[in-house]
Amino acid sequence: MQNPLFPSLSEKDKRFNEILAGGAETRLLESFVGINITELLFRSEILSGDKIAEALNLHPFRVQKWLHLLSLIGLLEERDEEVEGKKEILYGLSPLGYGLVDEDGKVFPYTVDKILFWQAVAGLDFISVLRGKPLPLAVRWPPRTFDSAYHLEWWMSSTAEGAIKAIEKTINLDEYKKMLDAAGGDGTMACHFAKEHKNLLVTMFNLPHSAYMARENIVANGLVERVFVEERNFLSDKSLPEGFDIVLWSRVLCDWSSEVVIGLLKKTYRSLLPGGEIIICEPLIEGNEDFIIAWEFRYIFSDDFGVACYKTRNEYEFLLHEAGFQVCGFIPADDESIYSVIRAKRL
Amino acid sequence: MKTESWKEHLTPRRRDDLFEHLLSGGAKIKLLESFIDLDLGVVLWAGPLPAEEIGKKLVLQPYRARKWLNLLHLLGLLEKKSVRQEGCPVDEIYALTPFARSLFSENGKLPLYYSSKVSYWKKAAAHDIYEALKGEALLQIVRWPPQTIKQAAAYTDWMKISADIVLAILQKAVDFRKYSTLLHVAGGDGFIAYRLAQLYPDISVTVFNQPAFAYLIKKNIEKEDRVVNFTVVEGDAYGEGSLPEGFAGILWTRIFSDLPDETVLQLLKKTRKAINADGRVIICETMTDGNEDFVLTCEFNYLFTDDLGARLFKTKKKYESLLKEAGFNAVDFHEAGDEGMYTVITAAPA
16 A cells, blocks of 8 residues: 555656756756847747748757747747648747847846856756865855946846835835835835835945945935935844834845844844834745745855755744744735745834 | 736746746756765665765765755755754754655665656756757767667667556556457557456457567567467558558557657558457557646657657647547547556547
8 A cells, every 4th residue: 555645656757757857947948048039039929930940040850849848838839820721830939938028029137147147057067066166156245346246236126126015015114214224235125115105214234335336326316315324244243223113124034044044133123122123025935946946056056155045934933033023914925026024023 | 919918917926936947947957966866865765864964974065065955855855854052953854755765766776767767868968959959960869760679679678667557557447358359559578468468368469560679579578478369560550551450459558659740640540440440549648738847858858869750749639639530539538647647548430
């Protein structure tokens, strides 16, 4: 009799095949972006395999297989049509394919960047890396140059909209007066909250390069009276700025292990006024499994990043409790973004 | 559809999830490969171990080993228990999940069926997809039809790994006692046909295959107890000729999913000619429906094999339509279940 804890033969095969198929999926995604098929299909909307092979100068037989594979993974749609009395298979971008490109049919730079990050580590001998091989390509933390800080903040501001919406759906910021946006990027979120909530004074802190970008943003937005910047390093500084009724940690704690996060939460406790609230806005493991595997895999190649940085809701709630907070709200990620929001009160 | 209209079909979150799924695939396969190559199944077979000890046994850099083990946990291959001190995790203890244990044999080693799949993937992954698409000459991953007896033997060895599963599903799906004569076309090394002949002594079973395979079948049955109801006929189902005629049942297993629709249609038309008026054609194949990941991996490997065509795996609906075009009506479906990924379709002459 089969052990009830063990998967059936089919289930086991399915799970094994799912992992195995991942290799083909990523290779195909890379080729979809690398061969400029998006621009061609964006212009033409729908084309036969022969026409695509001709336009992109590809092998006519193999391109048929490739296009079918891109359809199997959902980047293209294929359909049988009669063209001049002859049955042909035509290809166009799928909704997912369209969702990845701009108004010229070019894949979004942010999407290309993610693929480039993967490619930077994919070619390394993984087992040698696990044995300690030096990592010349590692992402460094904190960023070593202005350019690398600028790149990081470009990423964070490009993806800020989802986090802003998640926070504003969870909490009425009109009810607060003094907010601290901890490690608040280039000030994109701080400026947005100050603009939308006229009662709010926002302080943000960050490392010097990012603090400079934030100052430029504040001036450009005309918010010098309401958004303030401090230069701080949350890892090495003993404390955070103090006297706030709300402290926001958005898209920071998921890059640090629990050992580091508990220290940051204890510092946050001291920066809040009694009864003040901490807001954590992060992608949780639950529901974001693929996203998290891709990121944590890349962190193997960056010794500056910790072990098991992404966390479950339970882990965050446990750490909050350990730091002296009482959890008072949770809003899971919805259709708009990967971000969940946890609210907790300083006891 | 232009720019923003994709939002009518997908939410931004769903779009991002689908993208991340594709992107994370590369990491997943690297993790699986490392899990196998480092024999972690053997290390953990006897029971759970702390991360530190696993790192020592496998001679890994301790910090990166902890990240790797956490990822294998996220992938569903390891169970993780954190040991905390003052609220902080200080060590992790890892064990194989039931899924991981189920993949291995008793010694923690991966059976040939799974390790071969990984080997095939590695062969495909070694190719530069851009150069292949531009027409670079390829070292074909598999050859079809096999060019030598050795290639034919390698092919039948691979097919034999899962032949027991096919046989079990066929027996569940088909009442073979209803057939007096059965033709198994392109029946590999004859394993399935021979077992059916042993199991049902009242059926006269004929296996029909190309000379290289027919030779292997004859060689194989020399080792078996002789049965009188088993015959080997040499021939080429794919060539100009017809199939042997006068059979109550004609069986096709694991052939059509390697052939394009046009070829399958021709073979079904030949089957229609060869079958008795009240006979049944029995098809046992992996359908695309429900086996998307398996199909994707196979078709991706075929990208680097010019001997095999495009769009080989078919949906159940496609089989129905091909059968209809060849003059059959599908009369029974035995869907793939817990026993394996094969669906059995039985069809009668229209």
